[in-house]
Amino acid sequence: MTNTRIPGLGERPPVEFTFASRSVVAQAGDSIAMALWATCDLTLRQSSRDGAPRGVLCNMGICYECLVVVDGVTVRACTTLVRAGMHVELGGKP
Amino acid sequence: MSADRVLQADVGIVGAGPAGMAAANVLAAAGLRVVVLDEGHRAGGQIFRQLPVGSHNAGAIAEPPSHHHGHALLATFDQSRVTLRCGASVWDARPGRLWFEQDGASWLLRCRHIVLAPGAYDRCIPFPGWTLPGVLTAGALQVMVRGFGIVPGKRAIVAGSGPLLLPTVTALLSAGVHVVAALEASSRWRALRALPGVLGNGARLSEAFWYARQLLKAGVRLRWGWTIFGCEGDGRVQRAIIGKVDRSGRPRRETAQTVDVDVVGAGFGLVPSIELGLHLGCTSRWHEGGAGHALVVDAEQRTSVENVFAAGEICGIGGAEVAMAEGHLAAHAVLHAVRGTAVPVAVRKKARRERGAADAMLRAFAPLPGLHELAQADTVVCRCEDVTLATAQAAAALYGSSLRAIKVGCRAGMGPCQARICGPSLQALAGREPTRAMDLPVVQVPLKAVRSETIVNAPPA
Numbered sequence: 277m278t279n280t281r282i283p284g285l286g287e288r289p290p291v292e293f294t295f296a297s298r299s300v301v302a303q304a305g306d307s308i309a310m311a312l313w314a315t316c317d318l319t320l321r322q323s324s325r326d327g328a329p330r331g332v333l334c335n336m337g338i339c340y341e342c343l344v345v346v347d348g349v350t351v352r353a354c355t356t357l358v359r360a361g362m363h364v365e366l367g368g369k370p
Numbered sequence: 371m372s373a374d375r376v377l378q379a380d381v382g383i384v385g386a387g388p389a390g391m392a393a394a395n396v397l398a399a400a401g402l403r404v405v406v407l408d409e410g411h412r413a414g415g416q417i418f419r420q421l422p423v424g425s426h427n428a429g430a431i432a433e434p435p436s437h438h439h440g441h442a443l444l445a446t447f448d449q450s451r452v453t454l455r456c457g458a459s460v461w462d463a464r465p466g467r468l469w470f471e472q473d474g475a476s477w478l479l480r481c482r483h484i485v486l487a488p489g490a491y492d493r494c495i496p497f498p499g500w501t502l503p504g505v506l507t508a509g510a511l512q513v514m515v516r517g518f519g520i521v522p523g524k525r526a527i528v529a530g531s532g533p534l535l536l537p538t539v540t541a542l543l544s545a546g547v548h549v550v551a552a553l554e555a556s557s558r559w560r561a562l563r564a565l566p567g568v569l570g571n572g573a574r575l576s577e578a579f580w581y582a583r584q585l586l587k588a589g590v591r592l593r594w595g596w597t598i599f600g601c602e603g604d605g606r607v608q609r610a611i612i613g614k615v616d617r618s619g620r621p622r623r624e625t626a627q628t629v630d631v632d633v634v635g636a637g638f639g640l641v642p643s644i645e646l647g648l649h650l651g652c653t654s655r656w657h658e659g660g661a662g663h664a665l666v667v668d669a670e671q672r673t674s675v676e677n678v679f680a681a682g683e684i685c686g687i688g689g690a691e692v693a694m695a696e697g698h699l700a701a702h703a704v705l706h707a708v709r710g711t712a713v714p715v716a717v718r719k720k721a722r723r724e725r726g727a728a729d730a731m732l733r734a735f736a737p738l739p740g741l742h743e744l745a746q747a748d749t750v751v752c753r754c755e756d757v758t759l760a761t762a763q764a765a766a767a768l769y770g771s772s773l774r775a776i777k778v779g780c781r782a783g784m785g786p787c788q789a790r791i792c793g794p795s796l797q798a799l800a801g802r803e804p805t806r807a808m809d810l811p812v813v814q815v816p817l818k819a820v821r822s823e824t825i826v827n828a829p830p831a
């Protein structure tokens with residue numbers, strides 16, 4: 277299932293990366309968080325207390341709820357843009 | 371090599387929103403070397419947020435009439451000789467120095483004058499289920515639509531308080547989302563207090579009408595005195611429980627009803643981003659409207675620290691018109707410091723007038739204390755450290771209800787967001803003192819959680 281993009285804004289070049297070993301096709305200029313939102317992957321990390329799913333809260337770099345691991349480095353998914361070939365994994369404790 | 375990663379400028383500006391861009395345009399036109407740093411990927415700030423390069427909004431996303439100011443500002447900014455560094459997070463500062471991380475690299479900007487224009491972020495009030503994926507801040511939904519052109523979902527609820535609910539609803543409508551309900555916790559009568567600020571100000575009035583028309587066209591009614599009681603769902607939000615609140619914001623549980631949704635936007639106003647200012651040693655004040663701490667500036671946007679100026683939301687929540695007027699004024703104050711030129715009286719008056727209108731709005735939508743009763747004992751209040759309300763209350767009972775005591779007692783507010791999310795409501799919740807002014811947040815370097823290599827490799831001052 278995919279959420280859509282708003283029509284009429286103009287398509288940008290495709291960018292392919294993996295999320296939890298699955299291939300995702302985004303558009304250049306997407307943040308990781310928004311590319312995953314478009315493919316309905318809302319869970320980006322798990323709470324350290326009870327493993328509960330967490331995802332984007334502020335979408336502007338403030339809350340650190342969207343932490344994911346990109347090629348071994350923990351980053352905010354909402355402020356990090358997609359790069360072709362990047363490997364994104366669910367994040368853990370912020 | 372760190373030697374390559376040092377920039378020099380006359381003026382360093384943090385934030386490429388309306389305040390930062392307005393300041394940069396004036397300073398660059400006067401021939402000063404200006405570097406603007408912004409964590410976002412394009413200039414514009416929160417309100418004039420642009421889609422990624424390659425996408426264009428040719429009317430698909432509705433914009434209020436005031437946005438033509440933004441287009442004009444951006445056009446001048448793009449043509450100016452300002453150096454804009456995007457994706458640049460400022461994580462440390464001292465007078466004349468700004469350290470930032472960009473693309474994982476550690477940079478230093480040496481600049482004699484600093485203009486702080488970092489804006490504001492959404493004020494959160496915890497409620498049961500607010501940690502479920504799909505429950506976002508109101509601002510986050512705007513970023514999704516206006517900044518990335520992504521459809522947030524199919525059925526949404528927007529809840530909270532203050533003028534920002536309206537652009538959130540119109541953003542959702544532009545994206546084709548069915549807005550099931552738009553809930554404003556303030557009563558209609560309380561909101562009337564904003565009238566003096568709106569009536570005396572043509573731009574604000576026409577803006578209010580524009581939003582009212584958008585909602586009317588879509589058949590969305592703003593429900594005054596309503597809010598969100600909680601969210602439920604399996605792995606993501608699927609239902610929202612909504613209901614009425616009394617005049618102090620206390621939930622009237624007997625009015626609760628459940629609606630099916632797949633996305634929720636909640637925003638209870640904005641909190642000024644004062645962390646950089648505090649770290650630089652600038653004096654701040656508690657805004658009597660309860661909207662948070664803001665930096666203190668003089669009549670020409672000077673902070674209490676020499677050669678550090680501030681403009682826009684960091685000086686108190688006010689919106690784009692205030693931000694532009696103050697950015698403009700701050701630039702003239704910098705020019706005065708550099709060249710001794712007089713600050714034009716009209717520029718000063720304009721900033722003063724806009725700020726006055728904004729303050730009237732703020733008072734009308736000041737956070738309602740009773741909303742802190744939405745959270746239940748097992749509701750997570752600090753999301754970074756996963757601290758529940760019960761734990762925070764136990765800590766406050768044991769150690770006291772200062773922000774520091776609560777932190778030490780239960781780790782709430784110790785995570786990477788540095789209490790930006792839980793801080794504004796933590797004391798009201800844990801100490802059960804809903805009307806108390808919150809303590810000043812304790813800011814620590816790095817002000818943004820950057821990579822440890824960035825800190826180790828930071829170019830020396």
Ligand SMILES: Cc1cc2nc3c(=O)[nH]c(=O)nc-3n(C[C@H](O)[C@H](O)[C@H](O)COP(=O)(O)OP(=O)(O)OC[C@H]3O[C@@H](n4cnc5c(N)ncnc54)[C@H](O)[C@@H]3O)c2cc1C
Nearest residue numbers: 385387388389409415416460488489509537682683689690
């Ligand atoms: C999500 C959101 C939506 C809004 N929508 C509207 C609206 O529709 N209408 C309206 O009137 N008002 C809106 N506002 C209110 C808004 O704050 C003001 O209208 C206006 O944008 C404030 O201008 P500013 O220049 O003070 O700050 P901003 O526009 O917030 O710009 C500040 C900039 O500073 C950057 N920044 C902050 N800290 C750092 C750092 N440490 N390092 C690097 N960069 C940093 C941010 O990335 C941001 O781009 C919105 C606010 C938010 C948060």
Ligand code: FES
Nearest residue numbers: 335339340342354
């Ligand atoms: S969603 Fe808040 S930091 Fe990314």
